[in-house]
Amino acid sequence: MLLNSLTSTFKNIFNEPPSASFFAPGRVNLIGEHIDYNGGLVFPCAITKGTYAVVSKRADSTFKLYSENFRDLGIIEFDLDNLPLNASGEWTNYVKGVLSILIEKGYRIPFGLNIVVYGDLPNGAGLSSSASLELLMCKVFDTFYNLKLTPTDMALIGKQTENDYIGVSSGIMDQFAIALGKKGSALLLNCNSQEYEYVPFDMQDYQLVIMNTNKRRELADSKYNERFNECQTVLEQLKLHYPITYLCNLKESQLAEISKLNLDPILMKRLRHVITENERVLMSTKYLANNDIIGFGKLLNASHHSLQHDYEVTGIELDTLVHAALDAGAIGARMTGAGFGGCAISLVQTSKMDTFIQKVGAHYEKTIGYAASFYNATIGDGPIQLA
Ligand code: GLA
Numbered sequence: 001m002l003l004n005s006l007t008s009t010f011k012n013i014f015n016e017p018p019s020a021s022f023f024a025p026g027r028v029n030l031i032g033e034h035i036d037y038n039g040g041l042v043f044p045c046a047i048t049k050g051t052y053a054v055v056s057k058r059a060d061s062t063f064k065l066y067s068e069n070f071r072d073l074g075i076i077e078f079d080l081d082n083l084p085l086n087a088s089g090e091w092t093n094y095v096k097g098v099l100s101i102l103i104e105k106g107y108r109i110p111f112g113l114n115i116v117v118y119g120d121l122p123n124g125a126g127l128s129s130s131a132s133l134e135l136l137m138c139k140v141f142d143t144f145y146n147l148k149l150t151p152t153d154m155a156l157i158g159k160q161t162e163n164d165y166i167g168v169s170s171g172i173m174d175q176f177a178i179a180l181g182k183k184g185s186a187l188l189l190n191c192n193s194q195e196y197e198y199v200p201f202d203m204q205d206y207q208l209v210i211m212n213t214n215k216r217r218e219l220a221d222s223k224y225n226e227r228f229n230e231c232q233t234v235l236e237q238l239k240l241h242y243p244i245t246y247l248c249n250l251k252e253s254q255l256a257e258i259s260k261l262n263l264d265p266i267l268m269k270r271l272r273h274v275i276t277e278n279e280r281v282l283m284s285t286k287y288l289a290n291n292d293i294i295g296f297g298k299l300l301n302a303s304h305h306s307l308q309h310d311y312e313v314t315g316i317e318l319d320t321l322v323h324a325a326l327d328a329g330a331i332g333a334r335m336t337g338a339g340f341g342g343c344a345i346s347l348v349q350t351s352k353m354d355t356f357i358q359k360v361g362a363h364y365e366k367t368i369g370y371a372a373s374f375y376n377a378t379i380g381d382g383p384i385q386l387a
Pocket of ligand 1: 037174
């Protein structure tokens with residue numbers, strides 16, 4: 001249905017049918033927040049919501065792009081020989097960023113494309129709509145230009161786009177979670193070595209509910225880079241005392257000793273979040289291996305508490321949602337992604353879903369003044385060519 005409608009939009013614009021269609025998912029991070037750029041463990045999964053593209057080859061070096069999500073921007077056009085980013089920061093910058101990196105790396109891009117895109121991920125909501133678009137473009141370019149990119153190559157190209165072109169110091173988690181997405185499994189990723197393993201995520205009688213604060217979070221505008229820099233500062237200070245490369249090389253048992261170094265109290269809080277969160281990821285996989293979903297839920301709560309009080313990236317909207325979710329019977333809830341708005345996740349008994357959404361929704365609207373949105377998260381596969 002969705003593809004039919006995208007195909008007819010494509011035909012209206014380009015007077016021909018597309019020759020191929022693609023999908024790349026978004027992601028939720030189950031646990032391991034603000035850990036990827038500190039060289040530790042994260043535990044995200046791809047979801048069945050994501051971004052679609054229908055595409056055809058052009059005879060020249062022009063790209064013509066249209067997004068159903070940004071209809072007012074109309075058709076955006078640029079040439080392969082001229083790829084400067086648009087200062088207004090609109091969505092095609094991600095496409096230009098991926099192309100620029102491929103060219104920089106020596107891949108041959110011999111012709112342009114016509115592309116129509118649509119995403120059913122809310123933008124700027126912490127479900128990685130931008131990484132989804134980056135990985136979608138990697139998949140499209142890989143197919144049309146026969147680049148032979150592996151999922152890891154695609155993840156690294158997506159990350160570089162974010163860091164070098166969009167200007168966000170983000171880590172590798174989102175792009176990896178999407179590139180390596182696998183139905184029914186979460187990905188335990190070591191962000192330092194880039195080794196990973198799939199962990200089947202059996203939710204038993206529970207469902208993973210995504211709760212959107214509907215407060216937009218712009219990564220580049222947010223305090224994301226500030227947290228990144230705080231971690232770099234504390235790392236440099238600790239390197240004088242410990243033989244470490246990343247903050248996640250340290251253990252929770254070392255915190256008491258580190259506190260004697262009299263670091264800035266704010267930096268000490270950031271550090272405590274990073275070290276304890278990294279250990280919560282390992283514990284999570286152990287609980288899940290033992291089918292202990294209740295134990296896993298408690299770790300989600302501890303993660304949110306740490307992100308609220310030590311890392312200070314939540315805010316009234318996320319805290320209200322998470323606390324309302326626990327009051328309404330969730331066995332675990334936490335913000336997911338960068339924070340400062342965006343989405344939270346919660347584990348809720350399937351039979352109690354309707355009353356849960358009603359209760360949390362009403363409390364949120366009464367407290368914050370506008371409504372939250374709720375989605376059922378299904379764990380899905382990575383980027384694919386659909387037809
Ligand atoms: C954003 C970034 C990721 C990661 C998370 C926080 O999603 O893109 O690299 O740092 O925030 O865990």
